[in-house]
Amino acid sequence: MSEVVRLERHGDIAAIVVDNPPVNALGQAVRQGLSERLAEAVGDDAIHAILILGADRTFIAGADIREFGKPPQPPSLPDVIVEMDASPKPIIAALHGTALGGGFEVALGCHYRVALADAKVGLPEVKLGILPGAGGTQRTPRLIGAAKALQMILSGDFVAADKALELGLIDQVSGAKTPMEAGLAFARQVVDGAYPLRRVRDLEDEILSDRGKTEVFDEARAKLQKTARGLFSPHKIVDAIQAAIELPFDDGITRERELFRECLDSPQRAGLIHAFFVERQVGKVPGLKGAARRPLMSAGVVGGGTMGAGIAVSMLLSGLTVMMIERDEESLARGLATVDKILDASVKRGKLTEDSKAAVMAESFAGSVEYGALSDVEIVVEAVFEDMEVKKAVFAELDAVLKPGAILATNTSYLDVNALAAGTSRPEDVIGLHFFSPAHVMKLLEIVVGDQTAPEVVATGFALAKRLGKIGVRAGVCDGFIGNRILATYRKQIDYMVEDGASPYEVDEAIRAFGFPMGPFQVSDLAGVDIGWMTRRRLDATRDPRERYVEVADRLYEAGRMGQKSGAGWYLYSDGDRRGAKDPVVENIVIEERRKKGIEAKALSPEQIQRRYLAAMINEAAKVLEEGIALRPLDIDVTLLYGYGFPRWRGGPMKYADMVGLDQILADIRGYAEEDAFAWQPAKLLVDLVERGENFESLNQSA
Ligand code: CAA
Ligand code: NAI
Numbered sequence: 001m002s003e004v005v006r007l008e009r010h011g012d013i014a015a016i017v018v019d020n021p022p023v024n025a026l027g028q029a030v031r032q033g034l035s036e037r038l039a040e041a042v043g044d045d046a047i048h049a050i051l052i053l054g055a056d057r058t059f060i061a062g063a064d065i066r067e068f069g070k071p072p073q074p075p076s077l078p079d080v081i082v083e084m085d086a087s088p089k090p091i092i093a094a095l096h097g098t099a100l101g102g103g104f105e106v107a108l109g110c111h112y113r114v115a116l117a118d119a120k121v122g123l124p125e126v127k128l129g130i131l132p133g134a135g136g137t138q139r140t141p142r143l144i145g146a147a148k149a150l151q152m153i154l155s156g157d158f159v160a161a162d163k164a165l166e167l168g169l170i171d172q173v174s175g176a177k178t179p180m181e182a183g184l185a186f187a188r189q190v191v192d193g194a195y196p197l198r199r200v201r202d203l204e205d206e207i208l209s210d211r212g213k214t215e216v217f218d219e220a221r222a223k224l225q226k227t228a229r230g231l232f233s234p235h236k237i238v239d240a241i242q243a244a245i246e247l248p249f250d251d252g253i254t255r256e257r258e259l260f261r262e263c264l265d266s267p268q269r270a271g272l273i274h275a276f277f278v279e280r281q282v283g284k285v286p287g288l289k290g291a292a293r294r295p296l297m298s299a300g301v302v303g304g305g306t307m308g309a310g311i312a313v314s315m316l317l318s319g320l321t322v323m324m325i326e327r328d329e330e331s332l333a334r335g336l337a338t339v340d341k342i343l344d345a346s347v348k349r350g351k352l353t354e355d356s357k358a359a360v361m362a363e364s365f366a367g368s369v370e371y372g373a374l375s376d377v378e379i380v381v382e383a384v385f386e387d388m389e390v391k392k393a394v395f396a397e398l399d400a401v402l403k404p405g406a407i408l409a410t411n412t413s414y415l416d417v418n419a420l421a422a423g424t425s426r427p428e429d430v431i432g433l434h435f436f437s438p439a440h441v442m443k444l445l446e447i448v449v450g451d452q453t454a455p456e457v458v459a460t461g462f463a464l465a466k467r468l469g470k471i472g473v474r475a476g477v478c479d480g481f482i483g484n485r486i487l488a489t490y491r492k493q494i495d496y497m498v499e500d501g502a503s504p505y506e507v508d509e510a511i512r513a514f515g516f517p518m519g520p521f522q523v524s525d526l527a528g529v530d531i532g533w534m535t536r537r538r539l540d541a542t543r544d545p546r547e548r549y550v551e552v553a554d555r556l557y558e559a560g561r562m563g564q565k566s567g568a569g570w571y572l573y574s575d576g577d578r579r580g581a582k583d584p585v586v587e588n589i590v591i592e593e594r595r596k597k598g599i600e601a602k603a604l605s606p607e608q609i610q611r612r613y614l615a616a617m618i619n620e621a622a623k624v625l626e627e628g629i630a631l632r633p634l635d636i637d638v639t640l641l642y643g644y645g646f647p648r649w650r651g652g653p654m655k656y657a658d659m660v661g662l663d664q665i666l667a668d669i670r671g672y673a674e675e676d677a678f679a680w681q682p683a684k685l686l687v688d689l690v691e692r693g694e695n696f697e698s699l700n701q702s703a
Contacts, residue, residue, distance in 0.1 A: 005033025007040055012048040013187045014041035015180060023061035024054045026102045028073040030064075034106070035080050042087050048191045050091045051183040052110060058097025059119070059179070060106055065128065065273055068264060077102050077134040078257065081109035090190045090197050094183025095119040095170070098158065105134040108143075111198050113170040114186040115161040116179060121169060124156035128276060129233050129269035129649060133260030135201075137240035138252045142203040143168050146210040146245050150220050153237050154228075168206070171195075201249045210245045217242045230515045231649060233263045267659055271651030275641060278634040278652065283462055284702035285474050286631060291459035294405060296467070300325060300380035302394055304335015304367070307411055308383035310439025313342045316360050317352070317440070318467045323374055324367040327384075332367045339365065342440060371397045379407040379464070381433055388415055392423045399424040407457055409433040413484055414538075417450045417477050427452040431461055434481060436643045444643035445470040446481050473639050476629040482639045485629065486653075488535075489620035490613055492679070494520045495550035497609055498590055501601035504570050505582050510606035511613060515647025521570040524553070525563035525580060529570075533557040546678040555589045615668045618657045622683030625699070633696035654696040666690050 004020040004027075016037045018024045034052075041050045054060055063077065084091055084106075093099070093107035095115040104121045107113050115121070123132045123140065131137060132153060141149040144167050152159065164170045174182035189195065210216060220238050228234040236259040243255040263269055298321040301312045312322045316339070324339070326332035340361065346352040352360075366373070374380055380402065382394050391410060398408050408430045410420055421427035432448025445468070447461040458474070465472030475481040480488055494507050502510075508519020524532055532553055543549070556569060563569030564578060571580025594601055604612075621636045630636050637652025650656045657665050666686055673680035689695065 003033065004029045005037050007037045009047075010184055012046060012191065013051060013184060014044070014047045014049075015051040015053060015183065016041065017053055017055050018060055019055035021056060023058055023098075024056075024103070025062060025064040026060055026077055026106070027064035027067060030060075031075050031077055031080050035075050035083055038080075038083055038087065038091075042089055048089065049187040050087065050089055051094055051180075051187050052091060052106065053094040053179040053183055054097065054103075059093070059095045059099040060103030061098050062101030062103050062124075065276065068128075068130075068273055069270060077105065078253065081105065081134055084109040085199055085201060090187070090195070092183055092187050092190060094179035094186070095121065095161075096179040096182075098122070100158070101125050101132065101136075102134050105132055105136045105139070107170075108135060108139040108200055112172075112186065112190065112195060114172040114174050114182050115164065115170050116176065116182055117161055117173055119161045120158040121161075121164050122156065122158040123153045124158070126154060126156040126233055126237060127272065129231075129266060129272035130263040131233055131237045131240055131256070131260055133256060133264075135253060135256070137237065137256050138244040138249060139200040140169070141207050141210070141241055141244045142200050143206060145206040146241055147216050149241055149244075150216065150238065153241065154220070154224075154234055207245050214242075230513075230647065232266045232268045236260075236263055268649040270659065271647075271649045271655060274637070274651035274655045275648050278637050278655075278700075279471060279641075281634055281700070281702040282471060282473055282638045283466070285458070285462070286701060288455055288459055288462070291455040293463045294378060294407065294456060294460045296320065296378050296460065296464060298323070298377045300374040300377045302326075302380060302382045302398070303384035304332060304338060305383065306437060307435060307439055308381075309335055309338035309342060310437065310441075311381050311383060311411065311435055312339050312365070313346075313440040314435075314468045314470075316343070316364055317346070318469065319364075320467075321364040322366075323377060324365070325371060325374065326367065326369060329369060332369055336365075336367050371401045374398065375401050375403060377402070377406060379409060379460070381409045381411055381435075383411040383435075386413060386415065388419065391415060391420060395420050395423050395430075399426065405429070407431060407460060409461070411435055414479050417448050418452075421450045421452055428454040429457055431457050432475075432477070432481070433461060433464070434475070434483075442643065443470050444483070444639060445472045446475045446483060446639065446643075447472045448475045448477060448481050450477055471638060471642050473635050473642075474631060475635070475639075476627070478624075478627065478629050482624055482630050482636060483643045485624060486617055486620045486636070486640070487644060490616040491520060492548075492550075493612055493616040495552065496548060496676070496679070497604055497612060498552060499550045499594060499597070499599060500604065501599075502604040502609060503582075503587060503590065506604070506606070507609055510609035513606055514610045514614075515650060516645045518645065522580070525569035525571055525573075527563070528565060529553060529556050529561060529563045544678070548676060548679060550593070552590055552593050555593065556586070559589075561586075611668055612672065614653065614656065614660075615665055615672065616679075617653050618665050619669050619680070619683050619686060621653055622686040622689075625696075626683055626685040632700050632702075634700045658695040658697050662686060662690050662695060 006017050008015040020030050041047050091110040092112045093110040096119050099107050099121045123136045125132050161173045165173050176182035224234050240256045240259050243252045299315050300323045301308045302325045304324050304326045315322050324335050326335050343357045347357050384390050384394055410432050417432040421430035431453050434446035436442035436444050445465045449458050462472045504521040508521050511519045561568045567573050572583040573580050624630050633654035637654050640646035641652050669680050669682045
C-alpha cells in the first residue's frame with residue numbers, strides 16, 4: 001500500500017516524508033498521516049529528533065484547495081500543528097521546492113527550518129480569498145515583526161531561501177543536494193546540542209516593539225483602501241496580524257481561526273479558487289491530447305503598429321528571433337522605433353538589463369519591407385490594418401514565401417479566419433492568434449481555430465502562449481470570437497441604459513463598484529471614441545432593423561471628443577489629468593438625444609445597472625457556448641478575467657452566474673425582454689440548464 005506519509009528511521013532521527021503527488025498538498029490523509037507518524041516518533045525512546053520533508057519535487061505546497069467549501073474532515077491542520085508544538089523532541093523542517101500556505105505553516109510549527117538554496121516559502125492564501133489559518137498570521141510576526149509579516153502575507157509573494165534566511169523566516173540555507181541530506185545534517189547538530197529547543201509561539205523579541213502601537217496597522221488599512229478595493233480577506237489578514245501583536249498566543253490563534261472561517265465562508269473564496277483551477281484547466285483542451293507541437297525558434301510579424309510592435313516585444317522577451325515586415329521604409333522605421341521604445345521602458349522598470357536589450361536589438365530583431373526575409377521563420381503573426389482585402393493580400397504574399405510547415409497567424413479582432421485561410425494553399429496552417437493591447441503586457445491570447453486548422457497548429461499556438469507567459473484560450477470563428485463578441489453585446493446595454501436614464505458616470509461607478517477596474521465609458525475614452533465609431537460603421541450594413549441604436553456616442557465623435565487623446569470624450573481631461581472629470585456638456589448631449597426620441601428618463605440604481613450588464617454578458621456567453629465558439633464555460637471565464645477586467649474574486653461571468661443562480665439570471669433576461677425582445681432573446685442553453693436544474697460548472701471538462 002502506498003502511504004502518503006511514511007516514517008523512515010536514520011539512526012536516532014525519524015524522517016517523516018510526505019509523499020502525495022503532485023505537490024504534497026495537505027489533504028485529510030496527509031494530515032492524519034502526519035499526526036500518526038508524529039505520535040509514533042514522539043513515543044519511540046530511540047528517536048531523539050524528528051525531520052519533516054516532502055518527497056519528489058517539493059515540500060508541502062499548501063492545503064488541498066479542492067477540500068475548501070466541503071465539510072471539514074479531522075484532524076484539522078491547526079490541531080496537527082498543536083501536536084507538533086507539544087512535542088518534547090525537536091522537529092526540523094527540511095524545505096525544497098515550494099513551502100506554501102499550510103505547508104509553510106507546518107514548517108513554522110517546527111522548531112527549526114533548513115532549506116535548499118532553490119527553495120521558496122510563502123503564504124499565498126490572500127490570492128485564494130482566505131488567510132493563513134493554521135498559525136501563519138501568528139507565528140510569522142514572531143519571526144519577522146508586524147510590518148514585514150503584513151507585507152509578506154498581504155502580497156502572498158514567494159520568498160526565496162536566501163531572503164527568507166536574511167529575514168529570519170528560516171534558520172539555514174544548506175548546500176546539500178537533497179532535503180533529506182540537508183535535514184539529517186541539521187538534525188544531527190540539534191541532537192548534539194548545538195541548538196536549544198525553540199518554539200516560534202514563545203518568541204517575543206520581534207513583536208515587543210510593535211505592541212501597543214497601531215500605526216503600522218492604520219497604515220496597512222489605509223493602503224488597502226486603494227489596493228484591495230472590494231476585497232475581503234486582506235482586511236481580515238490585518239486584523240489577524242494585529243491580534244498576534246496584542247493578544248497572548250493562544251487567544252491570537254483563536255482569533256485567526258474565526259477570521260479564517262469568515263474568509264472561507266465568503267463568496268470571494270469560491271470565486272478566487274475557481275479562478276485558480278480554471279487557469280490551469282484552460283490549456284487542457286478537449287481533442288488536443290497527444291497533438292504534436294511544431295518547433296518555434298524564429299517568428300515574423302507583419303505590421304509594426306500598436307499591436308505588431310507589442311507582439312514583437314513579447315516574442316523577443318521570450319527568446320524568439322523576430323523579423324518585422326512593414327509596407328514601406330518609413331513605416332518600418334516607425335515600427336522598429338516603437339519596439340526600441342517599449343524595450344527601453346522594460347529596462348527602466350528593471351525587467352531587462354541595458355546589455356540584454358542591446359543584445360536583443362542587435363542579434364534577435366530585424367526588419368524588412370521584403371517578404372522574402374520571412375523564408376526561414378516558423379511562424380508569422382499578421383497585424384496589419386483591420387481590412388479583409390489588405391489582410392488577404394498579405395496572406396497571399398506569406399503563402400508564396402513561407403517554408404512548408406510554417407504557421408500563418410492573424411491577429412484580427414473580428415475578421416473571418418476561414419476566409420483568410422481559404423485564400424492560401426495551406427489552410428491547415430492558418431490560425432488566429434488574437435493578442436490584447438498592450439500585447440507585451442496583457443496575459444490573454446485567444447487561439448482562434450478555423451475549420452481546417454490542423455490540431456498540431458493549435459497545440460503549437462498553446463505552446464507559444466505559454467512561452468510568451470500568456471494564457472491561451474481556444475476560440476472558434478465568429479465575429480469577435482469569444483471576448484469581443486460578448487463585449488459587443490453587453491457594451492450595447494450601457495448605451496441603452498444611458499438613453500433610458502442613467503448618466504454615463506453612474507454607469508461607470510456601478511460597474512467599478514461591481515469590481516471592474518474601470519467603467520466602460522472610461523475604457524472608451526482610453527481606447528478612443530473613434531474606435532467605437534469605426535466598429536459601429538463596420539456593422540451598419542449588417543445591422544438588423546429591429547436593433548435599437550443609440551446615437552449619443554456618435555454625437556461625441558462628431559464633436560471631436562475622441563477621449564483622452566483629444567482632451568475630452570465622455571470625461572473632460574484638462575491639464576493632462578488622466579482621471580477625467582464629469583462634463584455637463586456630455587450630460588446635455590444625452591438629454592438632447594433622449595428628447596429627440598421622446599424618452600422619459602428613469603433613474604437606474606447601481607444594482608439595476610450591474611444586473612442588466614451582467615445578464616447581457618451571461619446570455620451572450622451562453623450563446624457563444626451553445627454555438628461551440630467556446631468549448632467550455634471555463635474558457636469564457638478565463639477570457640473575461642484576463643482580457644476584460646472581470647473581477648477575479650467573482651471567478652468569471654459563468655461562475656458568477658452559477659453563484660447567483662441561473663434561474664434568476666433567466667428571470668432578469670425575460671423581464672428585460674418585455675421592453676426589448678430583440679436584444680433579449682434568451683440563449684437556448686441557458687433555458688435548457690434552468691429546466692434541467694443544472695449549472696454552467698456541470699459543462700466544464702478538460703482533456
Ligand atoms: N491543492 C490541490 N491541488 C493543487 C494545489 C493545492 N494546494 N496546488 C497545486 N495543485 C495542483 C494543480 O491544480 C495542478 O493540478 P493538475 O495537474 O491536475 O492541473 C497540479 O497540482 C500542479 O500545479 P501547477 O500546474 O500549478 O504546478 P506548478 O509547478 O506550476 O506550481 C505551485 C506549483 C507553485 C505549488 C502552484 O501549484 C501553487 O501556487 N499552488 C497553490 C499554492 C497555495 O496557494 N497554497 C496555499 C493553499 S491555502 C492554505 O494552505 C490554507 C491554510 O492556511 C491551511
Ligand atoms: P495600427 O494601425 O497601429 O498598425 C497597423 C500597421 O500595419 C501599420 O504600421 C501599417 O503601416 C501596417 N501595414 C498596413 N498594411 C500593411 C501591409 N500590407 N504590409 C505590411 N504592413 C502593413 O493597427 P493595430 O491597432 O496595431 O491593429 C493591427 C491589427 O490588430 C488589426 O487587425 C486589429 O484589429 C488587431 N487588433 C488590434 C487591437 C488594438 O487594441 N489596437 C487589439 C487586438 C487586435
